[in-house]
Amino acid sequence: MIRPETEARLGEAATGPLLAVEDLVVEYGLDQPVRAVDHVSLTVNRGEFIGIVGESGCGKSTLLYAIAKLLSEPARIVSGTVDFNGNNMVELTEAELRQIRWRDYSVVMQSAMNALNPVLSIGDQLQDAMLAHEKVSADAIRTRSEEALRLVGIDPIHLKSYPHQLSGGMRQRAMIAMALVFRPDLVIMDEPTSALDVVAQRSLMMRIKQLQKEFGFAVLFVTHDMSLVSHFSDRLAIMYAGQIVELGRTRDVFNAPQHPYSVGLLQAFPSVFGERKELTGIPGSPPDLRHPPSGCRFHPRCPQRMEVCDDVEPEAVTVGGSDLVRCHLFTGAGAGSR
Numbered sequence: 385m386i387r388p389e390t391e392a393r394l395g396e397a398a399t400g401p402l403l404a405v406e407d408l409v410v411e412y413g414l415d416q417p418v419r420a421v422d423h424v425s426l427t428v429n430r431g432e433f434i435g436i437v438g439e440s441g442c443g444k445s446t447l448l449y450a451i452a453k454l455l456s457e458p459a460r461i462v463s464g465t466v467d468f469n470g471n472n473m474v475e476l477t478e479a480e481l482r483q484i485r486w487r488d489y490s491v492v493m494q495s496a497m498n499a500l501n502p503v504l505s506i507g508d509q510l511q512d513a514m515l516a517h518e519k520v521s522a523d524a525i526r527t528r529s530e531e532a533l534r535l536v537g538i539d540p541i542h543l544k545s546y547p548h549q550l551s552g553g554m555r556q557r558a559m560i561a562m563a564l565v566f567r568p569d570l571v572i573m574d575e576p577t578s579a580l581d582v583v584a585q586r587s588l589m590m591r592i593k594q595l596q597k598e599f600g601f602a603v604l605f606v607t608h609d610m611s612l613v614s615h616f617s618d619r620l621a622i623m624y625a626g627q628i629v630e631l632g633r634t635r636d637v638f639n640a641p642q643h644p645y646s647v648g649l650l651q652a653f654p655s656v657f658g659e660r661k662e663l664t665g666i667p668g669s670p671p672d673l674r675h676p677p678s679g680c681r682f683h684p685r686c687p688q689r690m691e692v693c694d695d696v697e698p699e700a701v702t703v704g705g706s707d708l709v710r711c712h713l714f715t716g717a718g719a720g721s722r
């Protein structure tokens with residue numbers, strides 16, 4: 385059942401997206417910089433679940449951490465805006481970010497073991513998170529901490545436990561409890577279930593989805609698991625070499641991928657919706673982002689390469705049901721050049 389305050393929040397959707405990333409560029413280093421995020425634009429609506437997939441090193445995590453403003457040296461945001469709830473995150477100071485991080489948006493990382501403090505009990509960590517934002521009585525802290533653990537299926541007895549005393553699945557759940565304690569509008573998740581076995585992974589994803597429906601928060605979710613995104617995400621962004629090459633409704637992208645890279649990526653996984661077919665990979669490997677190829681980043685590996693692809697970078701265009709596709713097959717620039 386959706387709570388009234390959630391309904392009210394969802395009702396605001398008409399006023400615009402919750403998160404709007406515009407032309408974001410992120411680089412690592414100054415000499416021969418690695419451009420890990422290259423002119424990425426993306427919107428996330430309230431209550432929406434967006435999956436981000438792509439081969440290792442294509443910039444998925446960098447994009448998430450840039451949005452969350454958690455990048456550290458040598459990474460830097462070179463240009464672009466990240467509008468979240470009316471704030472341009474790129475320009476907020478650390479003190480301003482501390483005000484909204486955890487309360488309005490939160491981040492769940494791949495390994496809770498790295499994110500949780502090993503020398504504090506789960507209860508103490510929840511307490512610290514709450515006290516950082518609000519003056520809360522000891523009783524309220526206890527009640528809210530117990531509720532937070534129950535929400536993610538952990539017995540509140542574990543408020544006394546230290547991270548090493550919990551299983552991997554429980555630690556990830558504890559991380560999610562912490563991420564949800566203030567009922568944020570956006571939860572950013574970087575492969576939160578990848579360290580878990582398949583059964584624990586499914587059960588945690590089901591729980592995240594239930595909580596998302598109940599509280600109405602939006603999710604930005606990076607994963608390598610196509611099966612997970614196919615079941616849980618509303619829209620899917622496919623990244624290649626620092627760029628989003630295709631973005632659309634998950635079902636549309638799975639049923640009719642437009643970009644040749646999306647086609648190759650989906651053919652590398654067993655079909656989730658369609659009939660059984662032989663799996664093929666994508667020949668070659670992703671480019672070195674210090675020296676990306678000219679023109680379309682994917683042209684050296686593309687089975688549908690045209691002359692124009694070697695030199696001219698494709699603009700993002702809307703095709704059919706997709707929100708955007710970055711490929712000359714659809715820009716019109718390649719007409720007659722094959």
Ligand SMILES: Nc1ncnc2c1ncn2[C@@H]1O[C@H](COP(=O)(O)OP(=O)(O)OP(=O)(O)O)[C@@H](O)[C@H]1O
Pocket residue numbers: 412413418420438439440441442443444445446447457458673
């Ligand atoms: N600290 C760093 N210094 C220099 N380059 C980096 C650094 N961290 C990441 N990169 C580069 O940035 C690019 C994007 O990395 P990122 O971790 O965002 O990719 P990813 O798609 O999340 O990969 P994975 O799926 O393996 O986690 C890669 O080419 C990587 O080599």
